[in-house]
Amino acid sequence: MSRTEKLAEQVSKRARDLLDRGLDRHVRLAVTGLSGAGKTALLTGLLEQMLYANDSNRLPYWAVRSERRLQGARLVPSSQWSVARFDYETAIAALTAETPGWPQSTRDVSEIRVELKYKPNKGLASKLSDTRRLTLDLIDYPGEWLLDLPMLGLTYQQWSEQQSRLAQQGVRQQIFADWQARVAASIEQSQDTDETLRRLARDYQQQLQRCKQEFGLYFLQPGRHLLPGELADAPALDFFPWPQHLSLPAAWRDSLEAKFSYYQQQVIKPFYKNYFQDYNRQIVLVDLLSALQAGEDALSELRLALGELMKSFEYGNNSLLKRLLSPQIDRVALVASKADHVAPEQHSAMRQLLGQLLQQSRQQLDFERISYQLFAVSGIAVAQPGKLADGTVVLDGCDEAGQRVRIGAPTVPANWPDREAWAQGFAYPRLSPQFVSGQSPLPHVRLDQLLEYLLGDKLL
Ligand SMILES: Nc1nc2c(ncn2[C@@H]2O[C@H](COP(=O)(O)OP(=O)(O)OP(=O)(O)O)[C@@H](O)[C@H]2O)c(=O)[nH]1
Ligand SMILES: [Mg+2]
Structure with a gap:
């Protein structure tokens, strides 16, 4: 194929993306998160759950799956030819290696495209066509660069x-x-x-x-x-x-x-311009637990950084980025990551504290009438919660040396901690993955609810 033909093919692929977007068949999902927020792990987890959805009984809240309308999901080539593909396989290989570990911190931008094939559930479409497709683009990048x-x-x-x-x-x-x-x-x-x-x-x-x-x-x-x-x-x-x-x-x-x-x-x-254009859905991912553990200075700075960051994403007129990128984001998931590091009873506190931390951004979203919802999730869950006979809530998992450990499940403050609480400090475990090769889909916490919120309306 000549260069011009290749170019023409790429242009027509991009045009098809835009058309699909108009027809509600294409979602570009931005995961906005600072370094270490858990973007790579979350993307890996989301891909796992989609690709192995029909082998999983852990997606009760993803309607297209629970209604048995999902026919399948597969990775397909992206239309962005100049961007490396997100290395999902290497991430899974790391998590399921003989000596398992977390995927490396991200050094550059990458992108991946998933195609979901499903049966529509209502309207004329369900009678006329057997299957429909939804294309989803996901982008990964180093969190450090976001704060520019x-x-x-x-x-x-x-x-x-x-x-x-x-x-x-x-x-x-x-x-x-x-x-x-x-x-x-x-x-x-x-x-x-x-x-x-x-x-x-x-x-x-x-x-x-x-x-x-x-x-x-x-x-x-x-x-x-x-x-x-x-x-x-x-x-x-x-x-x-x-x-x-x-x-x-x-x-x-x-x-x-x-x-x-x-x-x-x-x-x-x-x-x-190259990587953050044309999103229609957004996840704002925040690692609250590490910030709490690092102390009040860290949590205050996290609030400041996220506030400044979200200001640049202004969804209304006049924002610099609006002019630069003209984002059409119409739904935002505000997500606390690594929720498996606390017991499920703590997840509502996590969401509440996240809501406080992002108060300024929530006001902005309210003002622009953008729909948002708070979540506490884990992309790859490495700790399993349990209860002892005396009622103590514990977490089972593996430490960094690969040894099985059981620890008392830590709590999360639902509100900004007071001086006394800061003086006592917060400590959260740092458990490591311990999976075997071929164990897909890997465990998660509430990715089905996140998928439903972000994609549910496009899969009807
Ligand atoms: N327990 C638990 N730990 C997690 C989870 N997700 C991420 N982590 C931990 O957080 C670390 C950072 O996660 P990443 O996914 O690499 O974070 P990132 O946002 O991609 O970071 P950068 O690539 O540096 O921008 C991991 O190495 C894990 O130690 C999770 O779902 N559960
Ligand atoms: Mg990363």
């Missing part, structure tokens, strides 16, 4: 002000004080602007990595400082937010502003 999104709406000066304010709060103060002192000293001693800014940017990058690794903080920008991808060592990353108590030398300003603007135009915009 709010930077698109700011100038370098505004971004610097915001980050400087943040650097004075809580644990950040101690992390960034020394770095700021080094910036101040460099102004005095600076010889070569490019070289100095490069050194200070690398230094800033290390402080951001400490924020993540040592303190579990979330609002970390720019994302490529944490995971550079193809930009490792590129001059595009030689910038950082200017500390507002220091005066900025004119020559430095030009360079920092130019790099910031380059980053916005050449890194953030294409990333979102």
Whole structure:
């Protein structure tokens, strides 16, 4: 096939996608979640449940399955030829290996397409046609890059002000004080602007990595400082937010502003344009448990980060991203992940706390009349809840060494914890997968309800 023919074929495939969307036969599902939220595990779990739906008796709330109308699901090639396919098989291989483990943290963007074949249940369609198809696109990407999104709406000066304010709060103060002192000293001693800014940017990058690794903080920008991808060592990353108590030398300003603007135009915009376009359904995935365990600073930052992020997704007019992407998202699932790490009785508390954390975003969704629902799910459930004779609720699972363990099931606060609760702290288990090859579908928590909410109306 010639290049032109290939191009024509791809264009016609894209056109068919759009037509299918119009006919309600195509869903592009965005999973919005920060690094470690559980996106890859959730996508793997969703694929597992769809592909093996008819071998499973654990999907009672997915109507198309429970009404026995699902004829099958299969993976098909995506129409986005420039994007790697999501490596579902490797994720499953990792989970079911002889020494099982979680899939690796994601390093790049990938996409996968599933086709569901089902029998319509009502109207003329059920009489006229035997089967219908629904195409579902799922995208995976490194969570670090998502948080660049709010930077698109700011100038370098505004971004610097915001980050400087943040650097004075809580644990950040101690992390960034020394770095700021080094910036101040460099102004005095600076010889070569490019070289100095490069050194200070690398230094800033290390402080951001400490924020993540040592303190579990979330609002970390720019994302490529944490995971550079193809930009490792590129001059595009030689910038950082200017500390507002220091005066900025004119020559430095030009360079920092130019790099910031380059980053916005050449890194953030294409990333979102290429991979975050045309969604019609969204999951906002949040790992509440890790944030609770990391402490109040972490949970506050998670709230701030998600609030800023969702603002960029504004569903109404005037939003920058609306203009950039024109999203048509009409249904949003707000999801607390890793729900298998607590007992089922705690799931309503998880949902309530998630609702509080996302209050600002919920108001925004209400305002735009976008339908949303709160969930507590587990993409891949590795802990099984149980009750002892004395009523104690326990979790059974495997520790990181692969040893079977039984632990008391921890609780989740339904509201923002008070000072006393923070002083006591929260601790959640970190159990590991222990599955055998061929065990599909792997266990989950409430993915059937999530599938029903996100796809149910398209499978009637
Ligand atoms: N118990 C339990 N742990 C989970 C679940 N999902 C994810 N985890 C844990 O959370 C870690 C991160 O999950 P990922 O799916 O890699 O998170 P991600 O959002 O893809 O993260 P990035 O790729 O870094 O953006 C995993 O390695 C597991 O330790 C779940 O359903 N149950
Ligand atoms: Mg991932």
